Amino acid sequence: MAQKTALIVYAHQSPASFNAAARDAAVEALTGQGYKVLVSDLYAMNFKASATAEDIKGDLKNAEHFVYNEEMLVAWQDSRLSDDITEEQQKVKQADLVIFQFPLYWFSVPAIMKGWIDRVLIQGFAFSMQRMYDNGMFQEKKAMLSFTTGATESMFQPDGIHGDINVALWPLQNGVLHFCGFQVLTPQIFWCPAFSPPPVRTAMLDAWRERLSGLMVEKPLSFAPTEFFDLSFQGGFRLRPEVKEQFASQPYGITTAQHLGKPLPPNNQMKAKQMDS
């Protein structure tokens, strides 16, 4: 069996951080399982975050009206992307598993990691108009978010001050990871380690190590299959009538955002369904 590869995209400024410890735990556990482990330490690499014309070598398609996604598609086709992007794409290509390790900034990833997403996961390489969601490029790969919060778990409940964490996770897990076809594993959330006593932090890392030992046999999260939708501009990329009918008698919507005006399926972005086909 070929050696498996994991990529950890890591964004914390300090080697003394809890995020660094979580990264190290993953490197150690996955290496121990025989993985080749690649780490993109974004701050240490001084990774460029902003999507600019410098991301392209040679002439632009339309310098007068620069459109990033169009220029990047052409540059990718012609192998004229900047070296830092090509290097990251090579890592993604190799990876069977991608772990994003970061502190939650403003209900999302830090800007430097958003820059990695914006610049590396470009059209052509990571998706196309024909290949997205469960038809996506990366169907054979798994990806997951692993992050620390400043908030407590109770704040991110459906009756908490920040609202349901499942809503906060949707843009990243559906809009980025699943959009590219990744099988999305349950997020690993370290709730508020900064205000947790050392034994609690240790226990969090132990639980993470425990989870890592069985990570690759975990069932991924459920998303709406693209076959549920009429994937045409006439059909508006909306649910097919027969599928809508099928869900009419169900107590919950399909996913956190494809809710059909019904209550959200509880923890749709947090837990894999046990009895799903």
Next chain:
Amino acid sequence: MAQKTALIVYAHQSPASFNAAARDAAVEALTGQGYKVLVSDLYAMNFKASATAEDIKGDLKNAEHFVYNEEMLVAWQDSRLSDDITEEQQKVKQADLVIFQFPLYWFSVPAIMKGWIDRVLIQGFAFSMQRMYDNGMFQEKKAMLSFTTGATESMFQPDGIHGDINVALWPLQNGVLHFCGFQVLTPQIFWCPAFSPPPVRTAMLDAWRERLSGLMVEKPLSFAPTEFFDLSFQGGFRLRPEVKEQFASQPYGITTAQHLGKPLPPNNQMKAKQMDS
């Protein structure tokens, strides 16, 4: 009456873009109404996106274990933030209205704009543990998202391939803007201008100009008042029992993410309530 000030935080690489036209329309309309209009053209400024120790002048509080939000709080108190951040904060201070103008990248803002959020809206300046949401620093200010999409409106419906746009908007509108206390105006969404014929693009800009003429008397979006919650660690920052009871008989949850297991209030992040107190 003192002159009002508007700040447009703008992120597009090309002066020939639809985003540039939307920005220009806003500058023109607001200037015409007597506003002082400030523009932060992030790409033109080569705005630094990544949150690093370079954002702080002088010694760090704890260089061994660099914690960005803690270091930034101290540096802000001591007036030792980097000049580019201080300049943006001065603009925000002056502004009665902040408009974020950008193309939607991955269900969110481009990395360069996330960098502006991460680096400028720091603890002390934009929020504190005591001052957040409707107790926030910027209660007297209004803010709004104005953005272009590659997707059509139908794709971002509760039965669309991307799911309900209200879910995608929550992290930015609640997690960033409302968290800082801003009164959040209805987002201005330009659906798919790149694939729209010139008359449609023109009509979109005309509608934006029309809206700008009455922007400052618009009713902002509704969020859950902080008085609904038990703002203590014992209480978990969760809904007070009497409020929960009050909503028990309601058909909808309170907001998109504070949904209480009920259907989401339709278009909670897209439309102001007409009959709200």
